[in-house]
Amino acid sequence: DAKTTQPTSMDCAEGRAANLPCNHSTISGNEYVYWYRQIHSQGPQYIIHGLKNNETNEMASLIITEDRKSSTLILPHATLRDTAVYYCIVRVGDSNYQLIWGAGTKLIIKP
Amino acid sequence: ETGVTQTPRHLVMGMTNKKSLKCEQHLGHNAMYWYKQSAKKPLELMFVYSLEERVENNSVPSRFSPECPNSSHLFLHLHTLQPEDSALYLCASSFHRAGEQYFGPGTRLTVT
Numbered sequence: 001d002a003k004t005t006q007p008t009s010m011d012c013a014e015g016r017a018a019n020l021p022c023n024h025s026t027i028s029g030n031e032y033v034y035w036y037r038q039i040h041s042q043g044p045q046y047i048i049h050g051l052k053n054n055e056t057n058e059m060a061s062l063i064i065t066e067d068r069k070s071s072t073l074i075l076p077h078a079t080l081r082d083t084a085v086y087y088c089i090v091r092v093g094d095s096n097y098q099l100i101w102g103a104g105t106k107l108i109i110k111p
Numbered sequence: 112e113t114g115v116t117q118t119p120r121h122l123v124m125g126m127t128n129k130k131s132l133k134c135e136q137h138l139g140h141n142a143m144y145w146y147k148q149s150a151k152k153p154l155e156l157m158f159v160y161s162l163e164e165r166v167e168n169n170s171v172p173s174r175f176s177p178e179c180p181n182s183s184h185l186f187l188h189l190h191t192l193q194p195e196d197s198a199l200y201l202c203a204s205s206f207h208r209a210g211e212q213y214f215g216p217g218t219r220l221t222v223t
Contacts (some may be wrong), residue, residue, distance in 0.1 A: 029203060043202075046213065093210075103153060
């Protein structure tokens with residue numbers, strides 16, 4: 001599975017859109033981009049995933065560049081409860097059971 | 112109960128104790144996982160069970176012993192642990208090898 005690079009930390013004002021970048025320049029054609037988050041002292045929470053097209057659900061939007069070398073997770077109206085570590089993970093579909101976790105981005109939402 | 116539950120939420124044990132962590136999923140999934148999360152380290156996959164058979168065992172010391180009696184329940188039996196085993200132990204479940212894994216709240220383990 002391809003490796004990902006994320007900023008260590010980011011701040012965002014409450015009510016604004018939080019845009020979290022992820023670089024995955026070595027991604028293969030059959031690898032999906034997954035996003036999870038982990039609120040302090042809780043288990044990780046699945047957010048969204050995509051292959052090529054942009055995706056949206058009730059939690060967030062995922063924008064994948066045309067060359068697929070990077071992506072952005074968008075939380076449209078961030079709240080204080082969105083403060084968490086956000087993980088970007090790349091993996092080949094349903095090929096195995098592994099999710100390779102990095103250090104993620106610590107997102108702090110400020111009042 | 113919904114989702115993935117874990118008990119106990121906190122556990123303090125001595126190095127000579129034997130204890131068990133329990134996980135239960137109410138999502139109808141057929142794969143279950145144990146992860147370890149140590150301070151300042153990424154999540155590490157320990158074990159995976161699919162349809163009650165162990166399919167992955169990532170070089171975990173034998174003092175950790177998993178058990179999966181059915182597709183809804185997963186246990187992690189602990190014995191003669193070391194202080195460096197202190198960590199957050201997370202259980203997760205999924206449909207087969209799906210990348211969407213659903214996690215429990217974790218058990219915070221302290222080994223004294």
